[in-house]
Amino acid sequence: MEVCLKQSILFLSVLSLQLFCVCCYIPCATREVEYGYVCVCNSTYCDTVPQIEPLSTGQYQIYTTSKNNLGFSSSVGAFSSSSNSTASVQISVANLSDTHQTIIGFGGAFSDSTGINVLSLPEEAQQLLLESYFGEEGLGYTLGRVPIGGTDFSTKAYTYCDGEDLTLEEFTLADEDYSYKLPLIKKAIDLKGDKQLLLLASAWSSPAWTKSTNSIKGSGNLKEEYYDWWAKYFIKFFEAYESNGVIFWAVTTQNEPVQGFLATDVPNLRFSFNNLKTWIKDYFGPTIRNSTFKDLKIVTYDDGRDFLPLLQMVVLSDEEVLEYIDGVGVHWYTDFFIPASFLNYAKSDKKDLFVIGTEASNGFLKFFDLIPPVMLGSWSRGVNYINNIFDDLEYGMAGWIDWNMALDPSGGPTFIDNFVDSPIIVNSTLGEFYKQPMFYALGHFSKFVLPDSVRVTTEVSSGKIRTLAFNRPDNKTVLIISNDSDDDVEVDIVIESISSTINIQSKSINSLLIKL
The missing domain is CATH 2.60.40.1180 (Golgi alpha-mannosidase II)
Known part of the structure; x- marks a missing residue:
C-alpha cells in the first residue's frame, strides 16, 4: 500500500509538471525555408525555453530540439x-x-555586424533578440567576446589611434563602440541581472603606422619599437570601457596571430611563436599585471588547432610566459581536418591552463562560391556545432564562444566580403529575425550546462x-x-x-x- 501511494504521488507530481510546462513558454513559430526550418520572431512574438521546474528526487525534465521540430519541447x-x-x-x-x-560558459561575440543587424530591427524585436540570447527564458549566454577596434565584420577598417600618436593622448573609442557594441553589451548585462556576463576582449589589428605593411587591412608584423606602446593601448581600451560601465573578465594576446601569415584582407597582426613569447613575457603580461586591470585572465593563442603543437613547444614551455597566462583560446576553422586530440597540445605540464573555444562560424568554406555563406534553416550546420562542441568538451575545453550573434541574409555586413552564417539571421525589411538550428544546437549547452x-x-x-x-x-x-x-x-x-x-x-x- 505504501509503495502504491508513493508511486501515485510521483505520478501526480510528474503530471502536474507536464501541465505546467505546457503553459509557461512560447513555442517556435516554424517557417519552412530553402534549407530546412527556422523559428520566426518579430516585435510581438518570439519563442522561449520552457521553464526549468523544481524536481523531486528521481524526476527528470527533458528538452528536445529536432530537425523537423525546432525550438525547445519539454516533458518530465x-x-x-x-x-x-x-x-x-x-x-x-x-x-x-x-x-x-x-x-566557464558559452556565448557569442559583440561584433559591429551583430550590433548593426540587431539595431536594424524595431525596438521591441531588438529586445526579444537579446532576451533570446541572454534572458532567463532564452539561452542564458554567460560569455561575450568584444573586439578591440574593427574586424572583418565592420563596415570599415579602424583602430582607436589611427593617427600617429606615441603618447596615446589621442586614443578614443570609435562611433562603432558607442553605437553598436556598448549599447548591446549594457543591455545584455542588464538581462543577466545578478548572474555574471564574462567579457573577453580581442584585438584584430594595431594602427597602420605601427605595422610593417602600413595597413590595417591584411596582415603585417607589429614593429618591435611599438611593442610597449601596443601593450599600453590595451590599458587605454579597458579604461575607456570601464568609464562606460563595462568591466572585462579576460583578454587574448592577439586574434589569430598564426593565421595572420596567410594572405587575406582580414585586419590582423602576425606573430611568430618566438615573437608571441617575447610579446607576452616582456610587454603584454607585465603591462596588464602592473595595471589596475591586473586580475584580467590572459588567454593566449586565439587561433586554430593546427599549430597547437608548436604553441606548446615554444610558448607553453616557457616559465616566464606561464607566469602571466591563464588559458588558451582556440578557433574552429581548421577543425574539419585537424582532430580534437590536438587540444591536448593546449596544455602545459608546468601550469594548469583552461582551454576555451573563442571563435566559430559556419559558411566560411565557400569552395569557389559553390557553397553559400548563409544556408537558412540548415540542420546540418546545427549538427556541425553539436559535434564540434561535443569534441571540444570531450577533450577538456571549458567553454565555447560563437562568432557573430546576428547577421543579415547575405551573411554580413563585412567590409571585405567575408560573408558567413550566424545562428540568427535578421531581415530588417520585414522587421523579423530567424533562429536557425545552430541557435538551438548551441543553446542546449549554454542553457543547461551552467x-x-x-x-x-x-x-x-x-x-x-x-x-x-x-x-x-x-x-x-x-x-x-x-x-x-x-x-x-x-x-x-x-x-x-x-x-x-x-x-x-x-x-x-x-x-x-x-x-x-
Missing part, C-alpha cells in the same frame, strides 16, 4: 531503482565522482548516440544527448543505481536534467 518523467529495459542502446554514468574539467558545472565520465554502447554528462552547481545532473541517425533510438540511461528508458528522436539534440 522519473527514474526508478530497477530496470527491465530491452533498449538496444545504453548510456551509463557509473560514478558521478569521476569528474573532469569545470565549465558555469561551474563539472563534466562527468559517461559510456555509450552505440555510435548512433553521443552524450556528455555534467554535475551542475544547483545539485542537478544534466546529460546532453545527440542522435544524428535517421531513426528514433530507445536508450536505457543508467546513473549509478537508478535508470530510465527514454526515446531519443531521430536528428535531435536533447538535454536531460535529473534531480538525484
Whole structure:
C-alpha cells in the first residue's frame, strides 16, 4: 500500500509538471525555408525555453530540439531503482565522482555586424533578440567576446589611434563602440541581472603606422619599437570601457596571430611563436599585471588547432610566459581536418591552463562560391556545432564562444566580403529575425550546462548516440544527448543505481536534467 501511494504521488507530481510546462513558454513559430526550418520572431512574438521546474528526487525534465521540430519541447518523467529495459542502446554514468574539467560558459561575440543587424530591427524585436540570447527564458549566454577596434565584420577598417600618436593622448573609442557594441553589451548585462556576463576582449589589428605593411587591412608584423606602446593601448581600451560601465573578465594576446601569415584582407597582426613569447613575457603580461586591470585572465593563442603543437613547444614551455597566462583560446576553422586530440597540445605540464573555444562560424568554406555563406534553416550546420562542441568538451575545453550573434541574409555586413552564417539571421525589411538550428544546437549547452558545472565520465554502447554528462552547481545532473541517425533510438540511461528508458528522436539534440 505504501509503495502504491508513493508511486501515485510521483505520478501526480510528474503530471502536474507536464501541465505546467505546457503553459509557461512560447513555442517556435516554424517557417519552412530553402534549407530546412527556422523559428520566426518579430516585435510581438518570439519563442522561449520552457521553464526549468523544481524536481523531486528521481524526476527528470527533458528538452528536445529536432530537425523537423525546432525550438525547445519539454516533458518530465522519473527514474526508478530497477530496470527491465530491452533498449538496444545504453548510456551509463557509473560514478558521478569521476569528474573532469569545470565549465566557464558559452556565448557569442559583440561584433559591429551583430550590433548593426540587431539595431536594424524595431525596438521591441531588438529586445526579444537579446532576451533570446541572454534572458532567463532564452539561452542564458554567460560569455561575450568584444573586439578591440574593427574586424572583418565592420563596415570599415579602424583602430582607436589611427593617427600617429606615441603618447596615446589621442586614443578614443570609435562611433562603432558607442553605437553598436556598448549599447548591446549594457543591455545584455542588464538581462543577466545578478548572474555574471564574462567579457573577453580581442584585438584584430594595431594602427597602420605601427605595422610593417602600413595597413590595417591584411596582415603585417607589429614593429618591435611599438611593442610597449601596443601593450599600453590595451590599458587605454579597458579604461575607456570601464568609464562606460563595462568591466572585462579576460583578454587574448592577439586574434589569430598564426593565421595572420596567410594572405587575406582580414585586419590582423602576425606573430611568430618566438615573437608571441617575447610579446607576452616582456610587454603584454607585465603591462596588464602592473595595471589596475591586473586580475584580467590572459588567454593566449586565439587561433586554430593546427599549430597547437608548436604553441606548446615554444610558448607553453616557457616559465616566464606561464607566469602571466591563464588559458588558451582556440578557433574552429581548421577543425574539419585537424582532430580534437590536438587540444591536448593546449596544455602545459608546468601550469594548469583552461582551454576555451573563442571563435566559430559556419559558411566560411565557400569552395569557389559553390557553397553559400548563409544556408537558412540548415540542420546540418546545427549538427556541425553539436559535434564540434561535443569534441571540444570531450577533450577538456571549458567553454565555447560563437562568432557573430546576428547577421543579415547575405551573411554580413563585412567590409571585405567575408560573408558567413550566424545562428540568427535578421531581415530588417520585414522587421523579423530567424533562429536557425545552430541557435538551438548551441543553446542546449549554454542553457543547461551552467558555469561551474563539472563534466562527468559517461559510456555509450552505440555510435548512433553521443552524450556528455555534467554535475551542475544547483545539485542537478544534466546529460546532453545527440542522435544524428535517421531513426528514433530507445536508450536505457543508467546513473549509478537508478535508470530510465527514454526515446531519443531521430536528428535531435536533447538535454536531460535529473534531480538525484
